[in-house]
Each structure stands twice: as structure tokens, then as C-alpha cells.
Amino acid sequence: MEGKPLTEPLSSFRANVETVLLGKRESVDLAIASFIAGGHVLLEDVPGTGKTTLARALSSGISGTFRRIQFTSDLLPQDIIGMHILGADRKSFVFSPGPLFANVVLADEINRSSPRAQSALLEAMSERQVTVDNRTYPLPEPFLVIATQNPYEQHGTYPLPESQLDRFNLRLRLSYPDRDSERQLIRENNLLTMRDGIPASLRPEQVRALRAEVDRVTVHDAVVDYIQRIAAATRVHPAVRLGASPRGAIGLKSTSQALALLCGRDHVTPGDVRRAAVPVLCHRVFPKGDAAGSEAAQAILEEVLSVVPSPL
Amino acid sequence: MTRRLPAREFLWWSLRAHWALALGLLALFTDAARWALLLAAFAWVAGVAMDRADTPRIALSRLGSPIVALFLAAAAADFLFGSRDLLASLSLLVLGVQSVKFLLPKGSRDGWQLCAVALLEFLAAAAGTFAPAFALFAFLFFVASAGAMGALHDQEAEEAGRPSGGYAVPARAAAGVLLAAGVGGFLASAVLFAVIPRLEFRQILERFGRARGVVGFSDTITLREVTGIKSDRRVVARVEFPELRPGLLPANLYLRGAVYSRYEDGVWSRGGATPLPVQRVGFTHFVGDDAVPDSTADITLEAADNPALFIYGHPTLIEGAFAPLLSDGEGNFSLARSGHPTLRYRVRFAADLPPRSRTGRRAETEDLAFPKGYEDVRVLAREIAGATGTDDERAERIMRFFMSGFRYTLSDPASSIREFLFRKRAGYCEHYAAGLSLLLRGAGIPSRVAAGYLGGEWNGVGKYLIVRQSDAHAWVEAWLDGRWVTLDATPPSGDSSPFRTRTGTIGLCVDWLRQRWDKYVVNYSMRMQADAVKEGVRAVRRTGAAFRFRGWGGIGGAARRATGWALLAAPALYLLYRLLRKRRNSAENGSPPGLPPLPGPYARLVRRLDRNRFRRHPGETLEEALTAAAGSRPDLSGDAVRFLGLYHRDRFGPGPLPPEAREEAFRLADRLRRGISS
Incomplete structure (x- = not known):
């Protein structure tokens, strides 16, 4: 069983990320879980709460490539995925890959760019390949997009439509650190400190092996049933306009599996599902009327979770 | 001046006292066969001696079943050919079980069983005594019980690897156990009388009668x-x-x-005139x-x-x-x-x-x-x-x-x-x-x-x-x-006579308790059961015409049948209640068809968590509730973690749990349940 040698680098990876992001253990666990389950992450919060730090820590934890794309309103698809340029021999076009060709891509302030650029990124996210001028180029494996957006700035932004939000497996909110962690942060840092330089502990092929490992985590029929009931309950909730998609349910299962693996278990418990449910489903549930916003969706999900009986 | 006994020694000391007390009760107040009492006393002495000498008892463990079989045969023989008295015969059997438990204890569980057995003996004897003696024995018995239970509590803690908390018994738990024992004993006697209606309890006790009552009425x-x-x-x-x-x-x-x-x-x-028997x-x-x-x-x-x-x-x-x-x-x-x-x-x-x-x-x-x-x-x-x-x-x-x-x-x-x-x-x-x-x-x-x-x-x-x-x-x-x-x-x-009795309210209440004990425990009879049934039927009749029973006016046969039906109906109702409860539980828990029903120890733990408000919604998992409970009782957290691992593997794991691991999970569940309640 190759699971044995993998647990050690995984736990050191997790410990390293946690030293960078103080007091955010749960968010770190969820982000890593999504990462090893192969799901992209959307970080949503005010600036300066560590979104970029988390993304950089995740990427530098694996010995892969990391790129950062700053989304602006004039960003074009070519700027992301790359383009064909005339080769040095002046006879043929060669493909010049854009910043998307990396193991970890940080799409900063994704809602600032036009839908055109957004859709280019999102296609790559779900297909794991890009098509430029009838040529298809596979993206490296592992491939993870960590997008950030600032929900409080509405002016001049293009909010992601429902279908595109669905491509993200996880939406995390990195709220302010707790008091002790923040004190420690203030004490130990100045404006020039970079806290994301952690040693790489996972190689890309190990990440691939981990993904296979996640797939092997047992999901009991009762837990599958529980996931299905949660997803179904979001669709019939009276305050919901659009409920969780089947893709959301699949994402919930995979994230739960990854969480279980992270805890060193070979089976998913209802507790794993409940841990993952809000981050995985929150951005996929759209409340009715003006109540749009993550608070309302989160309240709905918490209600669903307290009402849907968990298997015992 | 206080000499503190090690928990283990104290436990067996108090159990010994317990048993000696029960033996004394049987010898003094019942007609249990003397040879059986002697045999039991011998077992008691042997047990004490073996404790003193620290003799290992493994070699004796094969004696257990033969001793019980011997006492069973003795009880049967006594019932068929000897005293023909159910109570006396049963007490023989009980003595045998007690001897084995005492000679060959396996763990704290045996201690609890000894307590229960002694309680039965106590009840058998209590029915025959008169109030002052009864009160004295009740006091001694409860003191011994409290001591034994405290020690048992400690020993269980020790076996579980937790630090035992001195000899303190949680007062609420002790009071609860004593109350339950008292109520249970009372109900058990009532049921016993109901089961043998022709044989009124009075008759059994007739033989124990001692001429030490009120003297003063002369011929x-x-x-x-x-x-x-x-x-x-x-x-x-x-x-x-x-x-x-x-x-x-x-x-x-x-x-x-x-x-x-x-x-x-x-x-x-x-x-x-010569006295003649009355028709x-x-x-x-x-x-x-x-x-x-x-x-x-x-x-x-x-x-x-x-x-x-x-x-x-x-x-x-x-x-x-x-x-x-x-x-x-x-x-x-x-x-x-x-x-x-x-x-x-x-x-x-x-x-x-x-x-x-x-x-x-x-x-x-x-x-x-x-x-x-x-x-x-x-x-x-x-x-x-x-x-x-x-x-x-x-x-x-x-x-x-x-x-x-x-x-x-x-x-x-x-x-x-x-x-x-x-x-x-x-x-x-x-x-x-x-x-x-x-x-x-x-x-x-x-x-x-x-x-x-x-x-x-x-x-x-x-x-x-x-x-x-x-x-x-x-x-x-x-x-x-x-x-x-x-x-x-x-x-x-006249009212001013110095011999006119005036009792205060407290005295009247005490006397009333005494009268109830005589009425409902010592002298509870078939007729009183029939009366109770009749009274109940009358109440039903009064409530309206919906219930129209014929032939209740007579006593005897009809009332006896009614009692029989009531006795049959009670367990049936209970079973129905259990069934409905199970239904409701499984509906609430939403266990899908794929998942086997929750095993008893888990279900009991969940119920206890529900009752103690650690689990507030059906959506909460056992893990969350148990973590909350362990948060308020830090000494439980080690057990909780071990239990949750086994429980998750058992319920949601890839394969079935090995039997010994399952056993361990059940044991932990029981212990957690007890820990949460205390």
C-alpha cells in the first residue's frame, strides 16, 4: 500500500501551511482537502486577511510551479491562457503558454475582469485543458486555481454568474484572525516580511498519488444518502431560488473523503460531511430576492444541516 | 483516626458486610433451610479466609456451575417435597448464586449483582418483620449499599484506567439507585403476589409467626x-x-x-361450648x-x-x-x-x-x-x-x-x-x-x-x-x-381524660406510612387486587357510556379474569411502546435501509445525550454531541476519542469490526453514558 509513505509528507505539508496562516486551522484543512481532492478554491474576504498568503503557501508547499494573475477589467483571455506567436524560424506559429500553465494559479480579484476573461479561466478549470486556435493543450497535473474576490467592493466589478461559481469546489472565507493569532502576527511581522516561504514537502507525483488515495476512501451508503438528502433539502428550501447542483454533491463527497484522509481515516463520517458542507455548498445556493449574499446562504445551509437527520 | 482502606479492600469489606446482613435477615426472619444458611455462611467464611490469604481463585472457577446446579436441585426438592414454599425455595437458589459470586468474583459486575441479590433477600425478610426492626435493617442495608456502590464506582473507574475519585459516591446517583431499588422492590413484591394469587402472601408468612405481639388481652x-x-x-x-x-x-x-x-x-x-371450624x-x-x-x-x-x-x-x-x-x-x-x-x-x-x-x-x-x-x-x-x-x-x-x-x-x-x-x-x-x-x-x-x-x-x-x-x-x-x-x-x-390519645400530625403521618406498608406490602392480597380492578372499572364506567362492561358486579371470577387480562395487557402495551419508540427513533435518525439499526449501547448513549441536551437537533452527529459532552467533562475526553474511532469504523467503515473491537466500543459507550449522567 502506497498510502503509508504519503501520510508523512501530507501531514508536514499541512503543519507547514498552518504555521504560515496562524489560527486558521479549519480553513487550511478545507483548502488542503479541496486541493488533494482536485477542487478549485474561491477565497472571498476583505483584503489583508491572508488570501494570497494561503495561496502562496499551498503552492510553495508542493514543489511545482506557481503563477499569479492579477485580474483587471482590461485583461484578455490571451493574457491568461497564452497565444500562438510566430516562431523564431518565421515559418510556423509556436504556442507561448500563458500564466495558466502552472501547478497552482492564483487568480487575484477575479471579479474585477470582464466576463470574457473570466470564462477563459473557467473553461480551463473544468476541462483541465485549453484550446487555442483549434489546438488543444493539456494543463499540467496537478492543477489548482485559487481565486480571490472581494465581496464588499461592488463598483466596477463583474460578479461571477451561477454557472461559473459552480466550477469552484470550495468557497472559503478567511475572516480576521483571533486575538492571540493577530497579536502574534503583529509582533513578528513588518511590512516587508513574507510569510509564505515554506519548504516544499510534496512533489507533484505525490499529489497525484494522494488524489488516487482520496478516491479509495470508503463512503458508506448511509453517508452517500446523507449527502444526497442535504443537496435535495437545499433545493426544496422555501427561501432558495436555486439549490445545490449534483456537481456540488459530488464535490461534497470528494471533499469529505479528502478531509477523512487528512484525519488519517479510511472512511468518511457524517462529521466530515458536515464540516465540508457549508464551504462546498454555500456559493451554490442562491437565496430568493434581495437576500443575495453569503450570509443568507450560510444561514440556509446551517438550517438544512440541523434539520436533515445525520446517520448515526 | 480515620484509616483509609484501599479501594479494593474496602469494596470487598462492604460486600461482605452486605452479605452477612442479608444472611442474618434470612436466618432471623424467614424459614430458609438451616443447612442452606450454614452452607452459605461457610462460603462466606471461606471467601473471607481466601481474601486474607490472597489465594488465587482461578483454580476454583470450574466449581461455579456445579454449586449453582446443587442449589438449584436443592431449591426444586425443597419446593416439591420440603417446605413447598416458593419463597423459601427461591431463597435457596439465591443463596447458591450469591455463594458463587462471592467465592469467585470476576469483576465489579459481580459486586453489583451481589448487591441486587442481597436486596432480594432483604425484601423477602422485610415483608415478615414489624416496623421497628424493619427500619433498623433498612438503615443498615442502605448504609452497606451506599458503601458498596461507592467502592464499585471506584473499582470500575480503576478498571477503566481512570483515576478513582476517592470513595465519594455522587450523591444524586446513590439516591437514584436507592430510590429505584426501593420502588423496584415494592413493585416486585406486588407482582409476586399477583402471580400467585391463590397463595396470599399472608399465608407464606404465617409460618414465620412469632408470639411476641401485644400481650394483654386475656381469656x-x-x-x-x-x-x-x-x-x-x-x-x-x-x-x-x-x-x-x-x-x-x-x-x-x-x-x-x-x-x-x-x-x-x-x-x-x-x-x-367447644369451638368448631366455621364454614x-x-x-x-x-x-x-x-x-x-x-x-x-x-x-x-x-x-x-x-x-x-x-x-x-x-x-x-x-x-x-x-x-x-x-x-x-x-x-x-x-x-x-x-x-x-x-x-x-x-x-x-x-x-x-x-x-x-x-x-x-x-x-x-x-x-x-x-x-x-x-x-x-x-x-x-x-x-x-x-x-x-x-x-x-x-x-x-x-x-x-x-x-x-x-x-x-x-x-x-x-x-x-x-x-x-x-x-x-x-x-x-x-x-x-x-x-x-x-x-x-x-x-x-x-x-x-x-x-x-x-x-x-x-x-x-x-x-x-x-x-x-x-x-x-x-x-x-x-x-x-x-x-x-x-x-x-x-x-x-370525655375529652379531658388523661388516657385519651391525642397524636400530633407527624405521628399520624408516620402511623399512616406504617398502615400502608402493612396494607400494600405485607398483606397485599388477591382481594385487594380485585378491588383495585373493580375500582378502576368503576372509574371507567363513570367516564361515559363508551365502555360498557357486563358482569363486573360480581367478585371473584370476573375480577380475577380482569386481573389476568390486565397483567397480560401490561407487557403487551410495553412491547407496543418499545416498538413504536424504535420506529420513531429510526424515523428520526433517518437511518437509510443500507445501514443496520443502531446497536443498543450506541442507541442508549444517543438517548442519554439527547436527554442531557448535548444533542439538540437531529442533524447533529454523535461525534459533535459527544465532543460537547466531553467539553463539560474533561475526564471523559480520552474515552470519547477512543470510542468515536471505533464507532465510526463500526458504522461507516469499509468492513465489519472485529468482535473484540466491537465489544470494546460497546463497553466504552456504556461507560460514557454513565459518565455523562453522573
């Missing part, structure tokens, strides 16, 4: 010193009146123990068919050394678990043997009879026999009664004779009847009764002296009459108009 009446009796506040009987003719006051009723027809040399004694069906004795009963009394007679059975008025039926009941045809009722434990029986009686035609003037000469040497009394009687008028009128004149010039005294009474009638004119009830009876006889009216108790103290708390030794009284019955009429020449003592 003869003389003018003796009675101050002692009048200040004796011991209770003789407690009487409930389920039915009483309107106009009658319990405090004015005469509870009659004997009538005396023969007077010789200043001594009244019973007539010469009976079951436990209903037919003692008189010349009266129409209008009242009913339930009499609980305390243990007494005299076989006399006390009755009211003119009895027609006496229901009670004693056979045979003897009657001499004169109004004296007695048991076959002298000395009886507490008795409970019901008397149907007519308070008085209507006048009848004067055809049958009593032929018995004993009621008229005038003693020799009392001619002056006969002259006095004729003088007072006069020669004219009916017997009624002449008896009235004689009664009136005592109303003037006589005074009631206990301290300075006349020493003989003649002195009382002619000179001193001072005495107490026996003087009055003897004088009145002699005068009636002198006037040609048959009469006899009756003895017993007049009235008593009414207990308003439990609505019954407390008859005490100080209520002892003597009076006269005269044959007037073809029936016996009670005549009492003694002046009423």
Missing part, C-alpha cells in the same frame, strides 16, 4: 390492676371502613374480642346468616399472643387468609393457634339487629346462671328493675341505676363487685360491666360480659381508626327482644 376478666393497660399506647389494630352505615361513628364502635358467659368466684370466663369458601368465612350486613371493616390486627379474632357488631362474613377460623357459636371467634403475626381481614357486619318476635327465649342457662352467694345482688336487681314492664324497660331501669351515685376511677376502685354495688360505688369499666351483667341476670334477663376495645383515634391523614391498648374496654351484651343488644353502663370518659 378471663377479673377486677385487676388496669392502670398499666390504660396507659399502654401500643397499637392493637388499625381499621378502615370501606362502608359504614350512615349515622355510625367509628369512635363509638365496640371492637369485640370475646364474650364471657360464665361467672365464678369473681372471674368471668368463656362459655363451655368457608376459599378465604371467605360465613359466620352468621341472621343479619343483613350494612357495614364493612378492614381490620389490620397487630401481632398478638392471643388467638382471639376481633370483630364488630353482628358479623356475617369474615374474609381473611386464615384457616380454620373457630367459633363457639356464642360470638367468640378465634384462630386455631395462639400467637399470630400481623393479620389483615375484612368483616361484613350489621351494627345492630332489629327486634325479633320473642319466641326463642334463650335456653342457655349460662347467660342466666346466677352465682351462688350473691343473693343480696339479686334482691337489689329485683328492687331496681321492678316486676312490671318488658325486658327492655327493666334493662333501662337497671342502666339508669348506674347513672347516679357511681363514679369512674382507675386509681381507687372497689375491690369486689359487692363493694362496688353497695358501698364504694367507684370503679372502671370492668366493675360496671360485671355489675350490670349480674343485675340483669338477677332480673331474669340473659346477659354476658364482652371485652375488647371501644372506639380509638381517627387518623384523618389515612382515614382509618387507630385502636390502642389504652382503648381497652368491657361492656355488657343483653338478650333483649330475641337478639343481643350492647349495653354499656360505664360513663364516657
Whole structure:
């Protein structure tokens, strides 16, 4: 069983990320879980709460490539995925890959760019390949997009439509650190400190092996049933306009599996599902009327979770 | 000064005390076979000796089953050929189990079982004791129980690898256990009596009877010193009146123990008729068919050394678990043997009879026999009664004779009847009764002296009459108009009498508890069950016409059947309740068809968490609830973590859990449940 040698680098990876992001253990666990389950992450919060730090820590934890794309309103698809340029021999076009060709891509302030650029990124996210001028180029494996957006700035932004939000497996909110962690942060840092330089502990092929490992985590029929009931309950909730998609349910299962693996278990418990449910489903549930916003969706999900009986 | 025993030593010390106490109870208060008691005592000594010598007991472990089998055979033999007494036979079996548990303990579980067994023995013995002894033993028993349970608690903690917290038992848990034991014991006795309805509990205890009851009621009446009796506040009987003719006051009723027809040399004694068994069906004795009963009394007679059975008025039926009941045809009722434990029986009686035609003037000469040497009394009687008028009128004149010039005294009474009638004119009830009876006889009216108790103290708390030794009284019955009429020449003592009993409210409540114990534990009978059922049916009838049962009016068969049905219905209802509960639970938990039903220990743990508000929504998992519970009880967190690992693997894991791991999970679940509740 190759699971044995993998647990050690995984736990050191997790410990390293946690030293960078103080007091955010749960968010770190969820982000890593999504990462090893192969799901992209959307970080949503005010600036300066560590979104970029988390993304950089995740990427530098694996010995892969990391790129950062700053989304602006004039960003074009070519700027992301790359383009064909005339080769040095002046006879043929060669493909010049854009910043998307990396193991970890940080799409900063994704809602600032036009839908055109957004859709280019999102296609790559779900297909794991890009098509430029009838040529298809596979993206490296592992491939993870960590997008950030600032929900409080509405002016001049293009909010992601429902279908595109669905491509993200996880939406995390990195709220302010707790008091002790923040004190420690203030004490130990100045404006020039970079806290994301952690040693790489996972190689890309190990990440691939981990993904296979996640797939092997047992999901009991009762837990599958529980996931299905949660997803179904979001669709019939009276305050919901659009409920969780089947893709959301699949994402919930995979994230739960990854969480279980992270805890060193070979089976998913209802507790794993409940841990993952809000981050995985929150951005996929759209409340009715003006109540749009993550608070309302989160309240709905918490209600669903307290009402849907968990298997015992 | 306090020597602290190591927990383990303390445990076995207290269990030993426990068992010795139970053995003592059985030996003192029951008829358990002496050889079995000896054997058990031997096992006790052997156990103590082995503890002292630290002998390993593994080698003996094969003896366990043979010992139990031996006692089982002994119990069966005893029931079939020996005592034929279920209680005694069962106690043999219990002794065997106890011996094995004590000799070959396996763990703290055996300690709990020893406690339970001792409780059974205690209950068996308690039913036969009288109140003071019972209270003492209850106290000792509960102290021993509390000690043992505290020690068991510690040992369990030790076995579980947790630090044991001294000898402190959680007070609430101990109180709960004791309360549950008490209530359970009471219910168990009630069920036991219900299961063997023909064999009233009274009968079983009959054999344990000791003649150490109230002494004081005698077979003869003389003018003796009675101050002692009048200040004796011991209770003789407690009487409930389920039915009483309107106009009658319990405090004015005469509870009659004997009538005396023969007077010789200043001594009244019973007539010469031979007592014969009374005709009976079951436990209903037919003692008189010349009266129409209008009242009913339930009499609980305390243990007494005299076989006399006390009755009211003119009895027609006496229901009670004693056979045979003897009657001499004169109004004296007695048991076959002298000395009886507490008795409970019901008397149907007519308070008085209507006048009848004067055809049958009593032929018995004993009621008229005038003693020799009392001619002056006969002259006095004729003088007072006069020669004219009916017997009624002449008896009235004689009664009136005592109303003037006589005074009631206990301290300075006349020493003989003649002195009382002619000179001193001072005495107490026996003087009055003897004088009145002699005068009636002198006037040609048959009469006899009756003895017993007049009235008593009414207990308003439990609505019954407390008859005490100080209520002892003597009076006269005269044959007037073809029936016996009670005549009492003694002046009423009045409220200011120093011998009148006044009990405070607390005393009345204590006495009430005592009466209930006698009524519902010691003397609980088939008839009372039938009454309870009838009462219930009456209540149902009153509620409306929807329930129309026919034939409930009769007693006996119908009531017995009803009891049977009720007993059958109770477990059925319980099963139904369990079933519905399970249904509801599984519906709530939403266990899909793929998941097997929650095993008992897990389900109990979940219920406990629900009840203690650690799990508030159906959506919360066992893990969350247990984590919350462990948050408030940090000592549980180690167990909780270990349990959750096993539990998750068991319920959601890829394969079935190995049996020993499952066992461990169940054990942890039970321990957590107990930890959460305490």
C-alpha cells in the first residue's frame, strides 16, 4: 500500500501551511482537502486577511510551479491562457503558454475582469485543458486555481454568474484572525516580511498519488444518502431560488473523503460531511430576492444541516 | 483516626458486610433451610479466609456451575417435597448464586449483582418483620449499599484506567439507585403476589409467626390492676371502613374480642361450648346468616399472643387468609393457634339487629346462671328493675341505676363487685360491666360480659381508626327482644381524660406510612387486587357510556379474569411502546435501509445525550454531541476519542469490526453514558 509513505509528507505539508496562516486551522484543512481532492478554491474576504498568503503557501508547499494573475477589467483571455506567436524560424506559429500553465494559479480579484476573461479561466478549470486556435493543450497535473474576490467592493466589478461559481469546489472565507493569532502576527511581522516561504514537502507525483488515495476512501451508503438528502433539502428550501447542483454533491463527497484522509481515516463520517458542507455548498445556493449574499446562504445551509437527520 | 482502606479492600469489606446482613435477615426472619444458611455462611467464611490469604481463585472457577446446579436441585426438592414454599425455595437458589459470586468474583459486575441479590433477600425478610426492626435493617442495608456502590464506582473507574475519585459516591446517583431499588422492590413484591394469587402472601408468612405481639388481652376478666393497660399506647389494630352505615361513628364502635358467659368466684370466663371450624369458601368465612350486613371493616390486627379474632357488631362474613377460623357459636371467634403475626381481614357486619318476635327465649342457662352467694345482688336487681314492664324497660331501669351515685376511677376502685354495688360505688369499666351483667341476670334477663376495645383515634391523614391498648374496654351484651343488644353502663370518659390519645400530625403521618406498608406490602392480597380492578372499572364506567362492561358486579371470577387480562395487557402495551419508540427513533435518525439499526449501547448513549441536551437537533452527529459532552467533562475526553474511532469504523467503515473491537466500543459507550449522567 502506497498510502503509508504519503501520510508523512501530507501531514508536514499541512503543519507547514498552518504555521504560515496562524489560527486558521479549519480553513487550511478545507483548502488542503479541496486541493488533494482536485477542487478549485474561491477565497472571498476583505483584503489583508491572508488570501494570497494561503495561496502562496499551498503552492510553495508542493514543489511545482506557481503563477499569479492579477485580474483587471482590461485583461484578455490571451493574457491568461497564452497565444500562438510566430516562431523564431518565421515559418510556423509556436504556442507561448500563458500564466495558466502552472501547478497552482492564483487568480487575484477575479471579479474585477470582464466576463470574457473570466470564462477563459473557467473553461480551463473544468476541462483541465485549453484550446487555442483549434489546438488543444493539456494543463499540467496537478492543477489548482485559487481565486480571490472581494465581496464588499461592488463598483466596477463583474460578479461571477451561477454557472461559473459552480466550477469552484470550495468557497472559503478567511475572516480576521483571533486575538492571540493577530497579536502574534503583529509582533513578528513588518511590512516587508513574507510569510509564505515554506519548504516544499510534496512533489507533484505525490499529489497525484494522494488524489488516487482520496478516491479509495470508503463512503458508506448511509453517508452517500446523507449527502444526497442535504443537496435535495437545499433545493426544496422555501427561501432558495436555486439549490445545490449534483456537481456540488459530488464535490461534497470528494471533499469529505479528502478531509477523512487528512484525519488519517479510511472512511468518511457524517462529521466530515458536515464540516465540508457549508464551504462546498454555500456559493451554490442562491437565496430568493434581495437576500443575495453569503450570509443568507450560510444561514440556509446551517438550517438544512440541523434539520436533515445525520446517520448515526 | 480515620484509616483509609484501599479501594479494593474496602469494596470487598462492604460486600461482605452486605452479605452477612442479608444472611442474618434470612436466618432471623424467614424459614430458609438451616443447612442452606450454614452452607452459605461457610462460603462466606471461606471467601473471607481466601481474601486474607490472597489465594488465587482461578483454580476454583470450574466449581461455579456445579454449586449453582446443587442449589438449584436443592431449591426444586425443597419446593416439591420440603417446605413447598416458593419463597423459601427461591431463597435457596439465591443463596447458591450469591455463594458463587462471592467465592469467585470476576469483576465489579459481580459486586453489583451481589448487591441486587442481597436486596432480594432483604425484601423477602422485610415483608415478615414489624416496623421497628424493619427500619433498623433498612438503615443498615442502605448504609452497606451506599458503601458498596461507592467502592464499585471506584473499582470500575480503576478498571477503566481512570483515576478513582476517592470513595465519594455522587450523591444524586446513590439516591437514584436507592430510590429505584426501593420502588423496584415494592413493585416486585406486588407482582409476586399477583402471580400467585391463590397463595396470599399472608399465608407464606404465617409460618414465620412469632408470639411476641401485644400481650394483654386475656381469656378471663377479673377486677385487676388496669392502670398499666390504660396507659399502654401500643397499637392493637388499625381499621378502615370501606362502608359504614350512615349515622355510625367509628369512635363509638365496640371492637369485640370475646364474650364471657360464665361467672365464678369473681372471674368471668368463656362459655363451655367447644369451638368448631366455621364454614368457608376459599378465604371467605360465613359466620352468621341472621343479619343483613350494612357495614364493612378492614381490620389490620397487630401481632398478638392471643388467638382471639376481633370483630364488630353482628358479623356475617369474615374474609381473611386464615384457616380454620373457630367459633363457639356464642360470638367468640378465634384462630386455631395462639400467637399470630400481623393479620389483615375484612368483616361484613350489621351494627345492630332489629327486634325479633320473642319466641326463642334463650335456653342457655349460662347467660342466666346466677352465682351462688350473691343473693343480696339479686334482691337489689329485683328492687331496681321492678316486676312490671318488658325486658327492655327493666334493662333501662337497671342502666339508669348506674347513672347516679357511681363514679369512674382507675386509681381507687372497689375491690369486689359487692363493694362496688353497695358501698364504694367507684370503679372502671370492668366493675360496671360485671355489675350490670349480674343485675340483669338477677332480673331474669340473659346477659354476658364482652371485652375488647371501644372506639380509638381517627387518623384523618389515612382515614382509618387507630385502636390502642389504652382503648381497652368491657361492656355488657343483653338478650333483649330475641337478639343481643350492647349495653354499656360505664360513663364516657370525655375529652379531658388523661388516657385519651391525642397524636400530633407527624405521628399520624408516620402511623399512616406504617398502615400502608402493612396494607400494600405485607398483606397485599388477591382481594385487594380485585378491588383495585373493580375500582378502576368503576372509574371507567363513570367516564361515559363508551365502555360498557357486563358482569363486573360480581367478585371473584370476573375480577380475577380482569386481573389476568390486565397483567397480560401490561407487557403487551410495553412491547407496543418499545416498538413504536424504535420506529420513531429510526424515523428520526433517518437511518437509510443500507445501514443496520443502531446497536443498543450506541442507541442508549444517543438517548442519554439527547436527554442531557448535548444533542439538540437531529442533524447533529454523535461525534459533535459527544465532543460537547466531553467539553463539560474533561475526564471523559480520552474515552470519547477512543470510542468515536471505533464507532465510526463500526458504522461507516469499509468492513465489519472485529468482535473484540466491537465489544470494546460497546463497553466504552456504556461507560460514557454513565459518565455523562453522573
